[in-house]
Amino acid sequence: MPLNKSRQRKIRNKLHKSLPIQGSRESEIWTQNTQSPLLRLPPELRNRIYELVLSVGQIQVIFKKYQFRAINNGMNTNTHRPLYETLPGGFGCLILDREEHPWPTGAHLHKGLSPTEREKTWCNSWSRGMTLLSPVCRQLYHETVLLPYRLNAWSFRSMAVMDRYLVKERRLPKSHREAIRVLYSQCVLTDAMEKLLGGLEVVRLVGGVRMTKRVVEVDGDHGGKKVVYWDINRDSLNSRKWWE
8 A cells, every 4th residue: 555645754754863673674674785886985985976966056846736638639438528637746846056046037037938938847847856866775865865955055936835845734854954054035034934944054035135144152151042143245246146
């Protein structure tokens, strides 16, 4: 029986937090996998390989509605009505260049594509996965599952998609959320969203504004309370490009 999405997420979280039980079948597989050419490399080399594979630039989360499309020349012989096929939808991701505009307007489009055509092209090129390494085995999962979040900038197709993905449906466990370091956002984050993405270091806003996180320890004699500040400045002309 196929597992539902909630059960799949629980299994993934357990894989990340625990090692196989000694003497179990999973423990035997773990031992066998460590003899593979890749996993026998020193950790420093493996990490460098992972970085080269998983550092893609910018990952944008999108949401596409399920759609129904009439099949050409298809006809239901019982009702004489056109047959329809279901086009899959749900959450997916797009791989963009690091400096590519996440929400292009007419001034940022290239190759003569209109905003509608550009949107259609993006929706046709979406993907449901970011890496083929993590599902291979438990050790690769442990070593690579958080890297796409740490190594790449992240963006969301809209603030509504961001709220639905992170808040309403809780699609990412805490360890994944807090691994995100750089976020491109259409507006300043709320306190709740900032707390949810506790590992953020840089937030870039449209208009060339760059917010850099700074943690200051105050009252060190009474518990060392830490206060978070966001330093705000504008990116240099050479680095902001689409932010203008």
